[in-house]
Amino acid sequence: MRFPKRGRRTTSAAVLLTLALAVPLGAQATASPAADRSRAEQPAERQYQVTGADTRAERTAVADTGAAIDEVNGDSLVVTAGPAEAAALRSRGFTTKALPDVADRDEVLAAAPSDYHSYARMSAAVDTLVRQYPDLMSRRVIGRSHQGREIFAVKVSSNVRVDENKPEVLFTHNMHAREHLTTEMALYMLREFGTRYGSDARITRMLDQREVWIVPSLNPDGKVYDQDSGTWRNWRKNRQPNSGSTAIGTDINRNFNYRWGCCGGSSTSPSSQTYRGRAAESGPETKVIADFVRSRVIGGKQQITAHIDWHTYGELVLWPYGYTYADTAAGLTQDDRDAHAAVGTQMARSNGYRPQQSSDLYITDGTIGDWMWGSQKIFTYTFEMYPPSGHRDGFYPPGSVIDRETARNREAVLLLLENADCMYRSIGKAAQYCAT
Ligand code: 3K0
Ligand code: CA
Ligand code: ZN
Secondary structure (H helix, E strand, O other), X not given: OOOOHHHHHHHHHHHHHHHHHHOOOOOOOOOOHHHHHHHHHOOOOEEEEEEOOOOHXXXXXXXXXXXXXXXXXXXXXXXXXXXHHXXXXXXXXXXXXXXXXXXXXXXXXXXXXXXXXXXXXXXXXXXXXHHHOOOOEEEEEEEEOOOOOEEEEEEEOOOOOOOOOOOEEEEEEOOOOOOOHHHHHHHHHHHHHHHHOOOOHHHHHHHHHOEEEEEOOOOHHHHHHHHOOOOOOOOOOOOOEOOOOOOEOOOHHHOOOOOOOOOOOOEOOOOOOOEOOOOOOOOHHHHHHHHHHHHOEEOOEEOEEEEEEEEEEEOEEEEOOOOOOOOOEOOEOHHHHHHHHHHHHHHHHHHOOEEEEHHHOOOOOOOHHHHHHHHHOOEEEEEEEEEEOOOOOOOOOOHHHHHHHHXXXXXXXXXXXXXXXXXXXXXXXXXXXXXX
């Protein structure tokens, strides 16, 4: 259901005006009940075009205000920011231009919330698949979100009920609430594995020789909040309250326990889009996936060798680190970097995305990728799916693109699985690193 556009735009303008007049910078509105209701429907965060930032250092300065950078287009950026972050951007000399609210973009924004699986429909679809392929797939609850929803992993492998000695590969999806195409990517992979095992040679071989873990939604509360009211809310973080603030949510991708908060790549302000939380792993969702990954250390050996964390948008393949511009750093040797880049570039060639180090975009800290490598030595990629930067669809492309844009990553997924037994083979160093 969509509200009549005119009424909604009026409400949204009134709320922004209330915030602009009444809210001290850095604080959150203590709005009237009426304004509060509207704000719940229509958060004050919105997208801005920011000009004057065309280097990675300037992009890092933009990110340092606590705005989330959604797009990089040459010297102009699109960010999601609240009033405080927008004011901080202007005070640092950047030019900001408010873009129309996501929910007001009905004509150009062809996506309806019903185009994408809701959390409930996704969960039911997974149950159906697991029932259909009981020897190949099993589902396990690995923990719960702040509001108590199940965060679950689907294991896919031949002989699925036995923990065998095979390289394990992890795929995590939908950490950022509004990045719904990533949940569709999880469902695509599950359907593809289910229907092609036993007929497609590559898939059969991989499911015989790997144990695959797919977590279709790392942020079920955020997904439900963004989608289930019937109008998109452009929500990114989880839905955990913050003590001493009315602002909701921690950015799960700034909450991981490797160099957490080290480097100006996250915010200390609960109202920020990139709020890092009060401590590393303070977000229950962060802790759930970190605990799961730690639980895969068996006999002192991490079983998971490779990982993709699926995001939208920008059509990028990113590798660690995000916390530093340096190509190599503590625990990341030249060979580690080169193997990440070699497989990352192969995958990017297959889907047409751009391969680069995470910090080539802007500095981030406390991300899942930095933790996966820095703390667990798991080869890790962040994929930013369709659309490319500058495309009007942003986080909400129409449902008609889902099949094409998920299948587009089929080859990249197979490439990662095929390399996962020895990532250093990609740089000709299997003998040095992978001798058994
Ligand atoms: O590792 C990274 O560079 C993460 C990029 C990710 C983020 O968390 O900022 N980009 S997104 O938020 O637009 N999906
Ligand atoms: Ca195993
Ligand atoms: Zn994201």
